[in-house]
Amino acid sequence: MNHDMTEMRKSYEKYTLSEEDAGLDPILFFQKWFSQAKEEKAEEPNAMVLSTVSQEGQPSSRVVLLKEIAQGEFVFYTNYDSRKGKEMAHNPKVALTFFWHHQERQIRIEGTVKKVSKETSLLYFDKRPRVSQLGALASHQSRVVPDRLYLETILAKLEKDLDGRPVPMPEAWGGYSVNPSLIEFWQGRRGRLHDRLEFLKTNEGWKRQRLSP
Structure with a gap:
């Protein structure tokens, strides 16, 4: 158009x-x-x-x-x-x-x-929402990834591994x-x-x- x-x-x-x-x-x-x-x-x-x-x-x-x-x-x-x-x-x-x-x-x-x-x-x-903290930890920003599922799998594993614990700030x-x-x-x-x-x-x-x- x-x-x-x-x-x-x-x-x-x-x-x-x-x-x-x-x-x-x-x-x-x-x-x-x-x-x-x-x-x-x-x-x-x-x-x-x-x-x-x-x-x-x-x-x-x-x-x-x-x-x-x-x-x-x-x-x-x-x-x-x-x-x-x-x-x-x-x-x-x-x-x-x-x-x-x-x-x-x-x-x-x-x-x-x-x-x-x-x-x-x-x-x-430490003031960020937990989901944003986890997202920062899951993402190697700007790097090529195979698909969306790859990111969601990493996030799900982090949510499980860090359940009940503080999310560490990525280096x-x-x-x-x-x-x-x-x-x-x-x-x-x-x-x-x-x-x-x-x-x-x-x-x-x-x-x-x-x-x-």
Whole structure:
């Protein structure tokens, strides 16, 4: 079926974005927008696209979940041996993207990533639902498997073997924190004349500037 995508468009008219709105601290402003997205029942407002780059220069992107903002850094958890884990080990420069369509807003973040401490990872792992803990233990993320039954068989065996006992955190699982060097706030506007405010981190602090849409 041939879908005519040229006719798919939406007029963005809900909000505006001014320098006065944003202030001078992009972390505080991110938290303000995030709180508003939660209040307006945005679907998984902490879902963000993480982009990494391979040794061959090939970018790849996937959705992960923001779990914390700690000391101005954006924290998420995943498998260290996954494709993204290997790419981040080679090149710590990453990008994050949030898109909240109900609010007609996008946030782009560029920065460098590092692993959080094992203690921090363990504190979060212990809070996860048991089924998620078992799933992390069962999966060697990004590796080829023969079929779905293979994974379900491993999970069933773990459920049996660990019945009544805590699930140990996998050695190759844990958190990362992204230290931002650039944060851009995008507010959709009528006629595609969108508002874009960019914050660049300098030695003196954050520099704010408006970009043309």
